[in-house]
Amino acid sequence: MEMNASYTSFVAVGDSFTEGMSDGLPDGSYRGWADLLAARLAAREPGFRYANLAVRGKLIGQIVEDQVGAAAAMRADVVTLVGGLNDALRPKVDMGRVRGHLEEAVERLAPSCRQLVLMRSPGRNGPVMERFRPRMEELFVVVEELAARHGALVVDLYGAPVLGDPRLWDVDRLHLTGEGHRRVAEAVWQTLGLPPAEDWRAELPPGRPAGWAARRTEDLRFARQHLLPWIGRRLTGRSSGDGRPAKRPELLPFS
Secondary structure: OOOOOOOOEEEEEEOHHHHOOOOEOOOOOEOOHHHHHHHHHHHHOOOOEEEEOOOOOOOHHHHHHHHHHHHHHHOOOEEEEEOOHHHHOOOOOOHHHHHHHHHHHHHHHHHHOOEEEEEEOOOOOOHHHHHHHHHHHHHHHHHHHHHHHHOOEEEEOOOOHHHHOHHHEOOOOOOEOHHHHHHHHHHHHHHOOOOOOOOOOOOOOOOOOOOHHHHHHHHHHHHHHHHHHHHHHHHHOOOOOOOOOOOEEEEEEOO
16 A cells, blocks of 8 residues: 555445445435545546445445446456445345455456455444344454455444444435434545554544333334335345436546
């Protein structure tokens, strides 16, 4: 990795985390850490180009099929790949198959770019996440192995306790808030060898715990608005990203 390096192009590959949910903009679209990172890189390099191929809800096999080939063909300076967590959060999953898809993605992307970046994704603290934590950690072992084998960088978001703080997660409990995405952008920025603007691992100020009634009300709202629809999609084989195009499918000057 070059210190204070210059990058002229960036392609982001993945699912809702990289698409930018739930860092909402006034027009109803999402921004997210990849857009924030691209804006900062563009400010350093005239003519900087950026593509974001990520689509919410995608499994790692779909990411390989729909995004990896296109990303490799763009020959960008930086490619980020974050995928597999949607698989790990399914009621049933073949982790061996997930590993195979990740291996294929890394083997195709690493030679196509100057620097491939992988991640150990953040995990929200709470009882629901505890059920899936062993799968997440199994996935992250694969990420570390592939990075070592192919010279990729790994951004360790999972190892930062602050990103488990529920205050950095949206009401759906699956996606980061705008502040969470801002911290991820800073983490990737620093991993790329660029000068830090802040300590993205800094803990949040102490907060006053919500009362029992407020917590139960929030739990009911979460179940009604987010958990039950998520379960319904799993049972019917649907995805929130079905039919949805990437928001920046071409490697174009950032604006």
